[in-house]
Amino acid sequence: MAEKQYNWAAIAKNPKFIELHHKKSAFLFGWWIFSSVYYFLLPIGAAYAPGLFKIKIISNINFGYLFALSQFFVSWGIAMYYAHVANKDFDRLTRELVEEVSK
């Protein structure tokens, strides 16, 4: 099979690649840290701020329940937002880079 040999070091120094990986790293690790912090607030809050979790918000539904439920929507939200940014930005940059190096 005829395989194209790439100069990996050169691609790694390509400005487009640098832009891609900077943007990606910032996005990925930033949102990962956000989601982790948000998640760990749940067990920490339940243990150390039970008073807050017991506050009734609507009828019998308390803050703790809504906060736990919000974890699902926050996770979905991050996932959708990531898909949006990746489809729009990261994939475009990647495509341009691939076109450039396969010339």
Place this chain on the structure above:
Amino acid sequence: MKKIFVAMLITLSLGTLCFAEETKKDAPGAAPAASAPVAGQPVATNAPAVAVTTPAAVPAKAIEDKGKLKANPKVTIPIFLIIVGATMCVVVWSAKQTKSASDFYTAGGGITGTQNGWAIAGDYMSAASFLGISGMISLYGYDGFMYSVGWLVAYITVLLIVAEPCRNAGKYTLGDILSFRTNPKPVRAVAAISVVSVSTFYLTAQMVGAGKLMQLLLGIDYKIAIIGVGILMVGYVVFGGMTATTWVQIIKAGLLMTGAFVLSVLVMLKSGMNPLQFFRDIATNERIIDHVKLLPIYLKEVDAGTATADAGQRFLEPGLFLTNPLDQISLGMALVLGTAGMPHILMRFFTVPTAQAARKSVIVAMFIIGSFYILTTLLGFGAAINLSPQNIIKVDAGGNMAAMMLAKTLGGDISPFIGDLLLAFLCAVAFATILAVVSGLVLAASAAIAHDIYVNVIKDGHADQHEQVLAARITSLVVGVVGIIIGIAAEKQNVAHLVALAFAVASSGNLPVVVLSLFWRKFNTAGVISGLVVGTIASIGLVMISPNMTYPNKVADDAKKAYTKLEKDIAEGKIKPEAMEKTMKTIDDKKAVETKNRGGKSMLGLDKPLFTLKNPGIVSIPLGFMAAIFGALLFPSKRSEEMFDELYVRQNTGIGMAKAIDH
């Protein structure tokens, strides 16, 4: 536990009885049993009107009153046959398509993002999460819901950190990614050992669970259940490889979501489709209130004077079950990082053609898994309202049968046949769930042995397609048979810690080295090996000295406490004459348990746990990361650093991926 299972086998009859009759029968039986302990030990409290009892009385009562839940074989067997038949057709179809190693391990990379999303969900949602979490919610309320959150949040790590890079840089296994810029032989060998140990822990827990579940639901012998599950699992994997496994997982995820959805609708109908009414029903349910008032933690709060007067509302507040926040944080860490290090989950990303498809598959999976856990909340609370925690505990002390009982009751309210049908359907779903999960695990373990060890370590990568597929099939067969044997051998073992252990090893051993391989230039062979070895050994070691293991002296103490209390009750004349014989027998049993266990040691010769957390993640994950980093810094490798550019470009962009697939 065992007694309950035996009791289940004895009370086989009652097949078509609808639950309405059962509750009538249970109610008078339960009343005297409950009144005895309530009168037994009035505790001085600031709320003197609240009569309370000791926690020990609850499980003791559960064993006396044999709960009843039995599937109707006339309905159940046809449904089982339909599902097994459907999966068999899939196997026959996929066996024809499985010709190359790539077909076997990754379905030729021909699975779409959406299909893979369903398959990930099917691979991940085990019977334990379905039955266990709904049961936990039905008995302890809010804490069960909180427990379920981490299982979804874990997918953020999968989505953001590992899914696309693994698709871009990997081929069939974890070993492919780790060996990219390291010395392949030792790295593959160590990675394979880690993968096989994670899979074995998880598989054993699943197999034992499967055996017990089938025994409980269908009344078939434990060994026969394990062998049956094992044969199907081996059949799927050996003949159909990844294609069959994927479709079994997709079918299972569809069935599971259907079951959960139908039951949730029935639950919500009871509250007029009004969520506010639903929560009011929970907080004002008399039997839930009685149940909460007898929970050990509520009793402690009563003693401490912090208890709320509104015990029903207390069911919706945290802290009735999960009492050690450090343990929960530790579990959370193991979930958030461990899911992304689970070999059977990682492997799913090699089945899609592109990084975009990998991304889409995680997002689809997240929506399915998240919706599922939200529905599970409805099932758990619904079971508490409609069945009462007291009745759930009678059938299974851990509440594992809550969802099944709910199906039978709510269906039975419409007509007894619908009750049987729904129960049979859920039994079949649980069965399909087990099959899907164990098949994925067997495939991941065999890929590690056949692809990493046999083809790449023993044969130096020189094996033609035919030989590779043959090796993969033989390995799957062996892994499956070993799984069956371990499952049978572990029948009476305490396997509760094995799932925690699997996640601990995945998060402390696998994940650090995967992340560092993909993102850190200085990472190398020494780092991979030290990270995997230290992470794995630290997790296993910490679990071995944790409260998960059985400590005979503690068992003896608990037994002593229980019979001392009963003897005191007798001395004070609190046991009714008709219950005396049973009580005496319980005392004798407890004394026998004490004699048998007194002076014994845990598996490692300990009297009591050295490490107080059930989940080692909070210690073992940092250890795994540190070992990986120090190992890499102590033994720097120029070649690994030079090759980082290639791996980094590949994982980010997918350039050269075709080559990675064909080489």
